Amino acid sequence: MKTGTVVCARTTEGRVVRLKATESSGNAFDVTGKSQAVVWNAD
Numbered sequence: 001m002k003t004g005t006v007v008c009a010r011t012t013e014g015r016v017v018r019l020k021a022t023e024s025s026g027n028a029f030d031v032t033g034k035s036q037a038v039v040w041n042a043d
Helices: none
Strands: 006-010 016-027 028-040
Touching: none
Parallel strands: none
Antiparallel strands: 006 016, 016 028
């Protein structure tokens, strides 16, 4: 995932998660990285 990319998803428990890639390195077959995550209940 490219640095700065934001992805939103829903967990199996029904929560909403927002991930933002803050760091990445490697190539297409061996990528490592860090991200910020925010998770909240979708009431």
